[in-house]
Amino acid sequence: MAKLTLTPEMLETAYEYLRVSPPFCRWNLPHADQVMFRVMGTRDRFGHFRGRHRKATGDDGFSEIAISAGMVRSTDLLISTMAHEMIHLYQDENGTARGHHNKEFLRLAKRVCDLHGFDHESF
Numbered sequence: 001m002a003k004l005t006l007t008p009e010m011l012e013t014a015y016e017y018l019r020v021s022p023p024f025c026r027w028n029l030p031h032a033d034q035v036m037f038r039v040m041g042t043r044d045r046f047g048h049f050r051g052r053h054r055k056a057t058g059d060d061g062f063s064e065i066a067i068s069a070g071m072v073r074s075t076d077l078l079i080s081t082m083a084h085e086m087i088h089l090y091q092d093e094n095g096t097a098r099g100h101h102n103k104e105f106l107r108l109a110k111r112v113c114d115l116h117g118f119d120h121e122s123f
């Protein structure tokens with residue numbers, strides 16, 4: 001059983017690794033400096049995404065990606081959870097979904113899993 005203790009720097013670096021790898025490198029995602037990274041304590045989910053576009057008042061905040069320190073205790077799981085939240089970020093940036101798993105999400109998730117070797121079932 002892995003027992004990694006996450007830090008925001010680890011989240012940020014995981015994000016940047018994925019951002020320069022396919023398919024994310026073609027998605028025009030914001031640089032890590034433009035995203036908030038938070039380690040959260042909750043144990044009811046692996047990760048959480050809050051998009052800047054979800055605010056009714058429009059724009060200009062940063063999107064936030066939070067990862068659960070209690071649930072995510074391995075590098076494998078950190079990278080796959082980050083990849084999942086980055087699909088939400090992509091859809092939020094493009095206005096095609098606001099955090100739910102629609103058809104496009106599932107199609108993108110399949111591509112990400114195929115390329116990176118993540119398990120489809122648990123992704």
Ligand SMILES: [Zn+2]
Binds near residue numbers: 100
């Ligand atoms: Zn999700």
